[in-house]
Amino acid sequence: xxxxxxxxxxxxxxxxxxxxxxxxxxxxxxxxxxxxxxxxxxxxxxxxxxxxxxxxxxxxxxxxxxxxxxxxxxxxxxxxxxxxxxxxxxxxxxxxxxxxxxxxxxxxxxxxxxxxxxxxxxxxxxxxxxxxxxxxxxxxxxxxxxxxxxxxxxxxxxxxxxxxxxxxxxxxxxxxxxxxxxxxxxxxxxxxxxxxxxxxxxxxxxxxxxxxxxxxxxxxxxxxxxxxxxxxxxxxxxxxxxxxxxxxxxxxxxxxxxxxx
Amino acid sequence: xxxxxxxxxxxxxxxxxxxxxxxxxxxxxxxxxxxxxxxxxxxxxxxxxxxxxxxxxxxxxxxxxxxxxxxxxxxxxxxxxxxxxxxxxxxxxxxxxxxxxxxxxxxxxxxxxxxxxxxxxxxxxxxxxxxxxxxxxxxxxxxxxxxxxxxxxxxxxxxxxxxxxxxxxxxxxxxxxxxxxxxxxxxxxxxxxxxxxxxxxxxxxxxxxxxxxxxxxxxxxxxxxxxxxxxxxxxxxxxxxxxxxxxxxxxxxxxxxxxxxxxxxxxxxxxxxxxxxxxxxxxxxxxxxxxxxxxxxxxxxxxxxxxxxxxxxxxxxxxxxxxxxxxxxxxxxxxxxxxxxxxxxxxxxxxxxxxxxx
Amino acid sequence: xxxxxxxxxxxxxxxxxxxxxxxxxxxxxxxxxxxxxxxxxxxxxxxxxxxxxxxxxxxxxxxxxxxxxxxxxxxxxxxxxxxxxxxxxxxxxxxxxxxxxxxxxxxxxxxxxxxxxxxxxxxxxxxxxxxxxxxxxxxxxxxxxxxxxxxxxxxxxxxxxxxxxxxxxxxxxxxxxxxxxxxxxxxxxxxxxxxxxxxxxxxxxxxxxxxxxxxxxxxxxxxxxxxxxxxxxxxxxxxxxxxxxxxxxxxxxxxxxxxxxxxxxxxxxxxxxxxxxxxxxxxxxxxxxxxxxxxxxxxxxxxxxxxxx
Numbered sequence: 001x002x003x004x005x006x007x008x009x010x011x012x013x014x015x016x017x018x019x020x021x022x023x024x025x026x027x028x029x030x031x032x033x034x035x036x037x038x039x040x041x042x043x044x045x046x047x048x049x050x051x052x053x054x055x056x057x058x059x060x061x062x063x064x065x066x067x068x069x070x071x072x073x074x075x076x077x078x079x080x081x082x083x084x085x086x087x088x089x090x091x092x093x094x095x096x097x098x099x100x101x102x103x104x105x106x107x108x109x110x111x112x113x114x115x116x117x118x119x120x121x122x123x124x125x126x127x128x129x130x131x132x133x134x135x136x137x138x139x140x141x142x143x144x145x146x147x148x149x150x151x152x153x154x155x156x157x158x159x160x161x162x163x164x165x166x167x168x169x170x171x172x173x174x175x176x177x178x179x180x181x182x183x184x185x186x187x188x189x190x191x192x193x194x195x196x197x198x199x200x201x202x203x204x205x206x207x208x209x210x211x212x213x214x215x216x217x218x219x220x221x222x223x224x225x226x227x228x229x230x231x232x233x234x235x236x237x238x239x240x241x242x243x244x245x246x247x248x249x250x251x252x253x254x255x256x257x258x259x260x261x
Numbered sequence: 262x263x264x265x266x267x268x269x270x271x272x273x274x275x276x277x278x279x280x281x282x283x284x285x286x287x288x289x290x291x292x293x294x295x296x297x298x299x300x301x302x303x304x305x306x307x308x309x310x311x312x313x314x315x316x317x318x319x320x321x322x323x324x325x326x327x328x329x330x331x332x333x334x335x336x337x338x339x340x341x342x343x344x345x346x347x348x349x350x351x352x353x354x355x356x357x358x359x360x361x362x363x364x365x366x367x368x369x370x371x372x373x374x375x376x377x378x379x380x381x382x383x384x385x386x387x388x389x390x391x392x393x394x395x396x397x398x399x400x401x402x403x404x405x406x407x408x409x410x411x412x413x414x415x416x417x418x419x420x421x422x423x424x425x426x427x428x429x430x431x432x433x434x435x436x437x438x439x440x441x442x443x444x445x446x447x448x449x450x451x452x453x454x455x456x457x458x459x460x461x462x463x464x465x466x467x468x469x470x471x472x473x474x475x476x477x478x479x480x481x482x483x484x485x486x487x488x489x490x491x492x493x494x495x496x497x498x499x500x501x502x503x504x505x506x507x508x509x510x511x512x513x514x515x516x517x518x519x520x521x522x523x524x525x526x527x528x529x530x531x532x533x534x535x536x537x538x539x540x541x542x543x544x545x546x547x548x549x550x551x552x553x554x555x556x557x558x559x560x561x562x563x564x565x566x567x568x569x570x571x572x573x574x575x576x577x578x579x580x581x582x583x584x585x586x587x588x589x590x591x592x593x594x595x596x597x598x599x600x601x602x603x604x605x606x607x608x609x610x611x612x613x614x615x616x617x618x619x
Numbered sequence: 620x621x622x623x624x625x626x627x628x629x630x631x632x633x634x635x636x637x638x639x640x641x642x643x644x645x646x647x648x649x650x651x652x653x654x655x656x657x658x659x660x661x662x663x664x665x666x667x668x669x670x671x672x673x674x675x676x677x678x679x680x681x682x683x684x685x686x687x688x689x690x691x692x693x694x695x696x697x698x699x700x701x702x703x704x705x706x707x708x709x710x711x712x713x714x715x716x717x718x719x720x721x722x723x724x725x726x727x728x729x730x731x732x733x734x735x736x737x738x739x740x741x742x743x744x745x746x747x748x749x750x751x752x753x754x755x756x757x758x759x760x761x762x763x764x765x766x767x768x769x770x771x772x773x774x775x776x777x778x779x780x781x782x783x784x785x786x787x788x789x790x791x792x793x794x795x796x797x798x799x800x801x802x803x804x805x806x807x808x809x810x811x812x813x814x815x816x817x818x819x820x821x822x823x824x825x826x827x828x829x830x831x832x833x834x835x836x837x838x839x840x841x842x843x844x845x846x847x848x849x850x851x852x853x854x855x856x857x858x859x860x861x862x863x864x865x866x867x868x869x870x871x872x873x874x875x876x877x878x879x880x881x882x883x884x885x886x887x888x889x890x891x892x893x894x895x896x897x898x899x900x901x902x903x904x905x906x907x908x909x910x911x912x913x914x915x916x917x918x919x920x921x922x923x924x925x926x927x928x
């Protein structure tokens with residue numbers, strides 16, 4: 001493994017329960033995420049993985065439970081609050097801004113860091129331009145990092161799926177998050193694209209020290225890149241530990257092998 | 262052949278982020294603006310100014326306002342006319358009630374009042390969208406129609422809301438001839454168009470477009486829908502308010518609430534659809550189209566009719582006009598939702614690559 | 620008290636007519652997800668056709684009987700509305716399937732313009748009258764209950780009755796016939812309906828035809844009351860708050876919404892109007908709808924709109 005040091009608990013989820021009009025999506029789930037680690041959430045279809053991610057970044061609010069982020073309670077956080085607190089995410093069904101270029105899409109990720117007011121922006125010269133250039137330079141670093149220089153000016157709607165996923169990741173990275181949430185980053189990709197994406201995730205984790213929480217369907221990949229894995233089934237936690245521990249867990253084996261395969 | 266980018270390399274992000282990154286485009290824009298200020302006044306007669314150019318400029322400004330809201334932020338409005346009305350009547354009140362109020366200040370203040378009203382009536386956009394938002398904006402339209410007709414204070418006790426403004430002046434320059442009116446409107450339009458371009462290429466514009474394209478994702482990266490939508494309503498209404506004040510002060514001179522009725526709102530929406538949603542140039546194309554088509558039909562249809570020995574009444578001309586508008590709207594929505602501006606951009610794109618299409 | 624009741628009943632009558640126009644909205648929205656801003660233009664078109672054919676047919680056929688002429692004109696107007704419905708589906712709607720709500724809305728605004736233009740080109744743009752022999756004289760009612768009784772316009776009464784009949788027969792059509800079932804299936808889920816072999820485009824033509832007939836009935840009633848003129852086209856705008864109030868997908872909602880708005884307009888105009896300068900019925904309905912939008916966006920009876928991430 002690489003040289004990064006896994007630190008203290010940065011995100012702690014306690015007894016999270018979430019239901020939609022009587023249908024229980026998550027039941028009493030607790031787990032923690034340590035700084036700089038790659039934490040995976042896996043489970044069969046409908047296990048509640050996406051709901052879990054949506055709870056973490058404030059899209060859904062759990063009926064019960066607490067979210068502690070760097071020692072602060074965040075159970076009532078909305079997604080704006082989550083963004084401010086340093087959480088970024090990608091989407092399973094890519095949610096890029098279709099009418100905008102790749103560059104503009106990634107630039108939107110900087111919006112919380114841009115301070116020029118509306119009048120300054122309307123005048124452009126001066127504060128707004130300075131700020132724009134500053135952030136452009138940062139965004140270009142990310143573009144280089146993810147190797148998408150050649151499509152900078154292309155409207156995202158015209159890009160193939162694999163590249164769109166990469167732009168989605170770039171937009172999240174542009175927020176310079178402390179915790180990066182990835183919703184099935186490798187779904188629907190071919191082997192080569194998957195390898196690229198794995199490399200990017202590992203590099204992000206390694207070079208920027210970003211904590212990564214990812215949901216994935218593809219067991220093989222997850223086991224290779226994550227430090228610790230949570231396993232969900234029917235909205236309940238059935239396993240938690242290092243990939244090896246999880247692999248040996250009889251509940252996990254039966255959930256995966258017994259139920260869906 | 263001259264529209265080539267070979268050998269033009271940008272060596273800084275600054276150069277790459279200019280409003281018009283291709284030098285040929287930039288020079289073309291400068292040339293058009295210079296021609297509009299210097300060439301046009303020398304070439305054009307009074308009728309052209311009065312019937313075509315001044316209405317075109319002011320409606321372009323209004324269409325720009327609608328485009329910011331509808332084309333860039335994705336919020337529909339059927340109450341654009343009401344924003345113009347608020348701007349016009351507010352500016353009127355500033356002008357007559359405040360001693361020594363300069364006309365330009367009154368116009369801008371009118372725009373600000375319209376912006377405030379726009380925020381109030383745009384607030385439902387936080388909860389509803391699409392058709393429901395259209396209804397909310399219609400509510401604004403009917404409310405203001407009524408207010409300027411019935412609440413006497415707004416119109417300084419004028420009967421049926423009709424008010425008039427004498428020739429306005431700007432730093433000692435009295436704007437009275439059609440040429441003056443043209444230059445004054447043109448000046449304001451250029452300034453406002455540049456500001457719109459700046460807003461739209463910067464952070465504000467990206468936030469609006471993000472809300473338009475995918476509001477959930479926008480929230481997740483820290484864009485507040487409330488702030489973005491309300492600023493879009495405010496800026497759009499500000500533009501419309503200024504355009505309304507200009508329409509009253511400069512183009513009409515005296516007006517009543519009917520000048521800003523629901524028909525005006527629909528007309529502005531159609532300009533943006535036909536011209537091009539989400540493109541600044543679309544506002545100009547749309548305004549030009551809507552101003553010129555009736556005049557063109559008025560000239561052409563009787564001629565065509567006389568070829569076949571038919572008499573074409575003015576009523577028929579206006580019906581044909583309505584039919585053409587209607588069909589074009591349906592046509593553009595089906596075939597090219599980004600309007601004339603996109604057709605133009607596609608043509609330019611082809612030209613850039615010509616003669617090697619790949 | 621008698622005056623209040625009179626206002627109330629007047630409101631109910633005009634509300635019934637709003638319901639009729641609103642019903643046209645709801646039918647099309649349910650079946651195709653299109654909010655048809657052209658409904659008002661269809662009312663005008665239908666009324667113009669009815670008015671003009673009832674003038675022309677006696678001329679062409681050289682006969683005098685008003686009843687027969689009206690009947691023939693009605694039949695022709697129905698055919699005309701069918702053709703209009705078919706053309707709208709053929710030329711515009713089928714290319715706009717699955718577009719966003721706002722786009723569809725703007726498209727129907729375009730269709731409304733086209734209909735207004737064509738209607739006035741063919742049928743003329745003066746004020747015409749429709750005379751279907753509705754009695755115009757007012758009647759006294761409930762004289763025993765109140766002193767002086769209350770005054771009711773017979774015409775309004777009959778109009779409300781016709782509207783109610785139409786609503787009932789449409790409900791039966793929707794609930795009991797095979798076509799009605801197919802329509803409801805399409806309303807629930809386009810693709811699922813298509814996959815079990817319901818021809819979408821034919822269903823849409825049918826819906827637009829039905830909407831055309833409601834437009835015709837509304838046009839005849841309003842036309843015989845106020846004369847057929849361009850302003851008929853704007854009653855779509857008057858009926859719009861009705862559907863917001865009642866819920867876009869609900870037939871009973873359209874009816875009750877229409878009644879509420881009709882009564883609300885009349886009462887507000889009579890009791891509130893004098894204090895603020897009058898003429899408030901134009902925006903009162905919209906403000907009412909706006910309040911509803913903020914607190915109950917799906918309307919009284921509409922299906923709840925849920926956004927999914």
